[in-house]
Amino acid sequence: MRLALLAMAIGAFGIGTTEFVIMGLLPEVSADLHVSESTAGNLIAGYAIGVVIGAPLLTVLSTRLPRRGALLLFMGMFAVGNLLTALAPEFGAVLGFRVLTGLPHGAYFGAAAVAAAQLAEPGRRARNVARVFLGLTIANIVGVPVGTWLGQELGWRATFGVVAAIGLVAVAGIALCVPRLAKPEGVRLRHELTGLGNRQVVLGLLTIVLGCSGVFAVYTYIAPTMKALADYTEAGVTGVLALFGVGMTLGSLIGGRMADRALRPSVYGTLASLALVLLAFSFLARNPWTAALAVLLLGMACFATATVIQVFLMVKAEHAPTLTSASHHAAFNLANAIGAWIGGAAIGAGLGYGAPALAGAAMAGFGLSLALAAGRLDRPRPQHAAGEDPGPPEADLVSAGSGSAR
Template identity: 85%
Template sequence: MRLALLAMALGAFGIGTTEFVIMGLLPEVSADLDVSVSSAGNLIAGYAIGVVIGAPLLTVVSTRLPRRRALILFMGVFAAGNLLSALAPEFGAVLGFRVLTGLPHGAYFGAAAVAAAQLAEPGRRARNVARVFLGLTVANIVGVPAGTWLGQELGWRATFGVVAAIGVVAMAGIALCVPHLPKPHGVRLRHEMAGLANRQVVLGLLTIVLGCSGVFAVYTYIAPTMKELAGFTEAGVTGVLALFGVGMTLGSLLGGRMADRALRPSVYGSLTSLALVLLLFSFAVHNPWTAAIGVVALGVATFATCTVIQVFLMTKAERAPTLTSASNHAAFNLANAFGAWIGGAVIGAGLGYTAPALVGAAMAVVGVGLALAAGYLDRPRPPRSAPAVPDAPTEAPAVPAGSGAGSAG
């Protein structure tokens, strides 16, 4: 089982690397393709669009496939997208291939989360899911810094070529190590589609969008924030980003344990901690030491929340586990796009680099409110009481004489 989880985590590592490494390579991409840095930034949006489109689309297409075959298919599309991006001659083609690369993102994590849960022993489902997600968090510690360095030394195309190779290795590992996992009995396409109409699932997805948008309002602009307010150099900013990855890793492990112990309270607690961390971050960012601690805490709170809500969604949509799980990643990328926009809006309005954290804290509080509303609606309802019936008399009433009671007449 460990090798199976490792193979799926390697695929997650490749996906996490290609998603975030582009942020550090925009100057190289813009120079090579002769576009502005702001235009090159559309490659980030293109990937997010691919995730949002592909999460439900590829999951629906694969509903009749065994888990292992679906995982191999998704990783194959991912590897091809990265290779084509590396070989594309002009910006428009690269943008199109970035959309292609993003298509299997959510579907892969959805299928991998369900496969990891199927492989788990009783009481360890959330921990298995968290171990697969470790690949995504480790990517932010190792993959993104290493990919950025490689792209700066050998060109951004080399980075995407290496990521494509990682995808091929992950495909081989999944084929060799993940056992045959048939689609759970009774799961049908109509069930998967109906799962998204589940009130608890809808509220959970909205919680992700609003709760995590605050994180990306801060993280998208973390480099200028660290330089302007905390006083870090460019090399120091690279280290700070690695610290965020460390926090993500710790948060993923913590979230898995929390969800296995008490799922609903963990949803409330993780979102509340996220709001608190974002609020404190706006004060901590003025000192390099407290800013570094704040970045780690932000990573912990973010991925503890994401892991807990991932398990919550899978639990509330038992007959639609894959599509619901994949939709969680689509919601996460919507949070990415919305958070980046609102963070840029408040900075552009002249409110400063602490404003995104304050706005993010408010958005996380809205997420807490949604989670509490979902908990209220999910409360067991007491059965309706039957109409009151008068108490039976303690003694039988007297029968009038001559009434014929008990007679055959």
């Protein structure tokens, strides 16, 4: 089982690297392709568009595939997309291949989350999923800095060639180490689409959009914020960004344990902590030491929240595990786009680099309010018949059989 989780985590590492490394390579890309850096920035948006489109579309198209087959398809697409990006001759082709590379992102994580849960013993489902997602968080600690350095030394195409190779390693690992997993009984495309329409699932997806958009209002502009408020050099900013990755890793582990113990309270707690960290960020970012702490805490709160809500969505969409998990990633990327716009609007209005964090805290607060409202709507109805069983609590559902949550 550990080798299977490692193989899927390697795929997650490759995806995390290719998603974020482009931010550090925009100068190299723009110089090589003879476009402005602002134009090259469209490669970031292109990847996000691919994720938003591909997550539900590829998941729906692959519902009849076994889990391992779906994982191999998505990771194969990812490897090919990165290779074509590295070989593309002009900017339009690079942009198109970035969209292609983003298509399997959410679908891969959806299938990997389900597979990891099916491999888990009762009571360890969320922790298994968190271990797969460690690949994504570790990418921000190791993959992005190393990929940026490699691209600066050997050219940006070398970075995407290496990422394509990582994708091929993941393909081999999945083929050799992930066993054939039975499709959860009763799960069909019709059930996936119906489950995605569950009111609690819709509210959960909206919660991740609102809550995590606050994070990206800050993270999108983290480099100029650290330079302007905390007097960091470019080398210092690189170290601070690695701290965000460390925080993501810790948050993923913490969120997995919290979700296994008390699911709904964990949703409230992580969103509240996210709002508080964002509120404090505006003030902590004005000193180099406290700014570093704030970035670490922001990464922790962000991925603890994302992990907990991921588990919550899978519990509430019992017969739509794959499509719901993939939609979670689409919602996360939508939060990325919205947060970037909010942060840019705050800075553009002349409110300073501390303003995005305050706006982000408000967004996280809205997310918490929505989660609380969803909780009130989800309270069990009063029982009219004596001895009627109200059903298992959410904490038990997380630890239920392998086809129930992920």
